[in-house]
Amino acid sequence: ELKVEQNPLFLSMQEGKNYTIYCNYSTTSDRLYWYRQDPGKSLESLFVLLSNGAVKQEGRLMASLDTKARLSTLHITAAVHDLSATYFCAVDHGSGNTGKLIFGQGTTLQVKP
Amino acid sequence: NAGVTQTPKFQVLKTGQSMTLQCAQDMNHNSMYWYRQDPGMGLRLIYYSASEGTTDKGEVPNGYNVSRLNKREFSLRLESAAPSQTSVYFCASSALRYISGNTIYFGEGSWLTVV
Numbered sequence: 001e002l003k004v005e006q007n008p009l010f011l012s013m014q015e016g017k018n019y020t021i022y023c024n025y026s027t028t029s030d031r032l033y034w035y036r037q038d039p040g041k042s043l044e045s046l047f048v049l050l051s052n053g054a055v056k057q058e059g060r061l062m063a064s065l066d067t068k069a070r071l072s073t074l075h076i077t078a079a080v081h082d083l084s085a086t087y088f089c090a091v092d093h094g095s096g097n098t099g100k101l102i103f104g105q106g107t108t109l110q111v112k113p
Numbered sequence: 114n115a116g117v118t119q120t121p122k123f124q125v126l127k128t129g130q131s132m133t134l135q136c137a138q139d140m141n142h143n144s145m146y147w148y149r150q151d152p153g154m155g156l157r158l159i160y161y162s163a164s165e166g167t168t169d170k171g172e173v174p175n176g177y178n179v180s181r182l183n184k185r186e187f188s189l190r191l192e193s194a195a196p197s198q199t200s201v202y203f204c205a206s207s208a209l210r211y212i213s214g215n216t217i218y219f220g221e222g223s224w225l226t227v228v
Contacts, residue, residue: 004155033217042203043156043219088155098163099144099207099217100171103155 002027004091006104014112016078021107023072023089032072033090033101034063043088046074079111116140117220119204125226126194134189134223136204144207145187146171146217147179149200156203162187194227201225 003026013019023032034046047056049065049072056063060083062075072089086108090101117138126132138145143164148156148171158171162181176198178190187206191198201224207217 042221045216045218048216090155093158098161099146099205099215100158100161101148101156101217102172103157105153106155 002029002091002093002102004089004102004104006087006089006107008107009105010108010110012110012112013076013079015080018078019076021074021076021087021089021109023074023104025070025072025089025091025102028067028070029091029093031092032065033092034072034074035088035090037086037088037106039086046087076109079109081111081113084109084111117204117206117218119202119220119223121223122221123224125228126191127228128195130194131190131192132194132225133191134202134204134225135186136188136220137186138204138206138218139185140206140208140218141184142206142208142218143184145181146205146207147177147187147189148203148205148219149173150203150222151200159189159202191225194225196227199225199227 005024032049035043047063052067054065060077065072086106088106090103093100093102120135146161147159150156160179162168165184180188201222204220207215
C-alpha cells in the first residue's frame with residue numbers, strides 16, 4: 001500500500017527565513033506533485049516532478065525529487081506572508097501516468113511578519 | 114475560462130437522503146476524478162474515469178456511485194447519506210500528457226454536511 005508522509009505538519013516561521021518541507025513515499029512512483037491550498041479554497045498546482053533528480057523552481061519555492069530515496073522536498077527561500085497556506089505533496093498511485101493521486105497529510109505554513 | 118465547475122457548493126443532508134454532485138470541465142480532458150477531503154487531511158480518491166464510458170474505484174468508494182455522462186461531465190451520487198460522508202468533495206480533471214507531465218485541475222469544492 002502506498003503511503004505518503006509529510007513533515008512537519010505545521011510550520012510557523014518568520015518572514016525572511018528559509019525552510020524545507022519533506023515528503024516521503026513508500027513505493028515507487030512515476031511522478032510527484034506539489035499543491036497549495038488556501039483556507040476554504042481549491043488546490044493550486046505548484047509543481048509536477050517526473051524523474052529522479054528533477055528540480056523545479058517558481059519564485060521563492062523550489063521542489064526536488066529523489067526517487068531512489070523516495071523523497072521530495074519543497075524548499076522555501078526568504079519566506080513572505082503571502083506564502084502562508086497548506087502545502088500537499090501527492091504521488092501517482094497507478095502504474096504509469098494515471099492521475100490517481102495519494103496525498104500526504106499536508107503541511108500548514110504560517111509566515112509571521 | 115471556467116475550468117472545472119462543481120455544483121452545489123454547499124449542501125446539508127439528513128441521514129438516509131440521496132443527492133448527486135455534478136461536475137463539468139471545459140478543457141476537453143479525458144480523465145476525471147472525485148476526491149474527498151476531511152478536516153486536517155489530504156485528499157482521498159473516491160472514483161475516477163480514465164475516459165468517457167469508463168469508471169473505476171479509488172481508495173474510498175464505499176457509499177458512492179458515479180456516472181461519466183459524456184466527456185465533459187462526471188457526477189457523484191450518494192444513495193443513502195451517512196454522517197461519515199460529511200466532507201468537502203473535489204472534482205478534478207486532467208489530460209494526462211505523459212511526456213510533459215500532466216497538471217490535474219481541481220474544482221472549487223462542494224461542502225457537504227450530513228446530519
